[in-house]
Amino acid sequence: MDKKKLIIILSVLVFILLCCTSFLVFHKNLKFELNGKQNISVDVNDSFKDEKVLACYGNVFSCKKIKYQIIGKVDTKKLGTYKIKYKIKFKNKTKTITRTVKVVDKKMPTLTINTKDITVCPNGKLKNYDYKAQDNLDGDLTEKVKVKLEYDKVIFEVKDSSNNVAQKSFTYKKEDTNNPEISLNGSNKVYSLIGEAYNEQGVNVSDDCSDNLGSQVKISGSVNINAPGTYPITYEVVDEAGNSAKVTRNVVVYQKNVDVTPREKTIYLTFDDGPGAHTERLLDVLKKYNVKATFFVTNQYPVYENMITRAYNEGHAIGLHSYTHNYAFVYSSVDNYFNDLQNVSDKVKRLTGYESKLVRFPGGGSNTVSRKYTPGIMSTLASELEVRGYKYFDWNIVSGDAGETKSTAQIIVNVTSNLKNGYSIVLQHDVKSYSVDAVEAIIQYGLTNGYNFAPLDITSPGAHQRINN
Numbered sequence: 086m087d088k089k090k091l092i093i094i095l096s097v098l099v100f101i102l103l104c105c106t107s108f109l110v111f112h113k114n115l116k117f118e119l120n121g122k123q124n125i126s127v128d129v130n131d132s133f134k135d136e137k138v139l140a141c142y143g144n145v146f147s148c149k150k151i152k153y154q155i156i157g158k159v160d161t162k163k164l165g166t167y168k169i170k171y172k173i174k175f176k177n178k179t180k181t182i183t184r185t186v187k188v189v190d191k192k193m194p195t196l197t198i199n200t201k202d203i204t205v206c207p208n209g210k211l212k213n214y215d216y217k218a219q220d221n222l223d224g225d226l227t228e229k230v231k232v233k234l235e236y237d238k239v240i241f242e243v244k245d246s247s248n249n250v251a252q253k254s255f256t257y258k259k260e261d262t263n264n265p266e267i268s269l270n271g272s273n274k275v276y277s278l279i280g281e282a283y284n285e286q287g288v289n290v291s292d293d294c295s296d297n298l299g300s301q302v303k304i305s306g307s308v309n310i311n312a313p314g315t316y317p318i319t320y321e322v323v324d325e326a327g328n329s330a331k332v333t334r335n336v337v338v339y340q341k342n343v344d345v346t347p348r349e350k351t352i353y354l355t356f357d358d359g360p361g362a363h364t365e366r367l368l369d370v371l372k373k374y375n376v377k378a379t380f381f382v383t384n385q386y387p388v389y390e391n392m393i394t395r396a397y398n399e400g401h402a403i404g405l406h407s408y409t410h411n412y413a414f415v416y417s418s419v420d421n422y423f424n425d426l427q428n429v430s431d432k433v434k435r436l437t438g439y440e441s442k443l444v445r446f447p448g449g450g451s452n453t454v455s456r457k458y459t460p461g462i463m464s465t466l467a468s469e470l471e472v473r474g475y476k477y478f479d480w481n482i483v484s485g486d487a488g489e490t491k492s493t494a495q496i497i498v499n500v501t502s503n504l505k506n507g508y509s510i511v512l513q514h515d516v517k518s519y520s521v522d523a524v525e526a527i528i529q530y531g532l533t534n535g536y537n538f539a540p541l542d543i544t545s546p547g548a549h550q551r552i553n554n
């Protein structure tokens with residue numbers, strides 16, 4: 086080959102090289118490609134960040150960004166295969182790239198065992214271990230944890246809805262050092278009325294190793310239902326390993342009302358507006374506890390008037406409330422008031438032979454109704470009653486049965502929570518069933534808390550409220 090030919094060939098080669106280089110350097114290109122991987126797998130509830138695409142037009146010196154559209158979304162809270170499409174429009178052509186994201190559940194639940202020393206009952210029974218299982222997809226799986234005994238290990242196992250399994254195992258000791266648990270059914274202090282059968286409510290027993298310990302409770306102590314006093318009853322139970330537990334209940338046998346002489350802590354139960362449909366039932370309750378009360382009677386329900394006779398014969402005080410219980414009539418004049426009072430007094434005398442001097446005003450001494458009919462009449466009546474040898478009584482405990490409440494439970498609370506250390510005159514109405522229903526609980530409370538019950542007499546305190554006319 087001669088020199089000339091070689092120069093020509095070399096020149097052609099240099100020319101081609103220059104052409105290619107300048108083409109590469111100056112020619113503009115579209116770049117449209119994924120950042121990151123095309124197929125991605127992400128665990129459920131983990132975060133996923135879309136790395137998107139590179140989309141630009143230019144050469145090696147500069148590449149101008151091109152807007153693109155993203156179609157599709159990944160919900161990392163839901164298992165599934167998601168497609169994200171990136172779309173550009175360039176020179177009237179549309180190009181699309183797709184990325185696939187799989188939301189999968191490969192994580193096993195987290196199993197936490199909080200019990201320090203894993204022990205098993207001597208009889209092989211598993212105990213109540215403290216554990217917790219939490220899963221990234223299913224949430225709390227504690228309920229699904231299975232505990233089993235295998236050879237020398239206690240195994241805790243839990244599987245999530247994607248079948249990922251978490252397992253923990255512990256070597257164990259056989260041991261029972263826990264005492265049984267014993268608790269009283271009912272209160273640790275119960276009251277039993279003298280002469281009435283004592284109702285044994287028993288206990289509740291549980292143990293981590295021994296079953297059916299309930300039948301092995303030993304009860305010691307006894308109640309003499311005929312002698313007032315406090316009787317301790319002890320309940321004891323021993324489990325298979327010799328661990329024991331006991332609990333005591335005091336049974337207080339209390340007496341009926343024995344003392345009707347007013348003293349510190351005396352309760353005067355008073356019932357207005359009757360007798361009525363519930364008076365007989367009330368008298369039965371009072372009789373059961375030997376409680377003497379006071380009835381301020383009316384003629385509103387004459388069909389029940391024989392209850393006045395019964396009440397009197399059973400030692401209750403009979404007071405005069407009103408014959409008509411008609412405010413408009415009794416408070417329209419002093420004469421009308423005393424005519425009405427005479428009528429109810431005559432009725433009581435006819436039924437009992439007794440002339441009562443105990444009075445309770447309709448509405449009480451502090452009523453504000455009477456002024457509507459005769460202003461100032463209460464002051465006149467109060468002093469006139471005294472002149473005529475009567476004594477009127479108000480109250481210092483309101484049961485609430487006059488209208489504030491129809492709840493027996495509330496009446497019981499209203500009375501028992503307001504009892505005085507001196508005397509308590511309680512206002513109730515024996516024409517109201519829900520109020521009569523409260524009486525037994527009020528008596529039980531009184532008798533078991535150091536109170537006695539007495540009927541009013543002419544020497545009793547009047548508990549007068551301020552006259553308000």
Ligand code: ZN
Nearest residue numbers: 357358447448
């Ligand atoms: Zn009344």
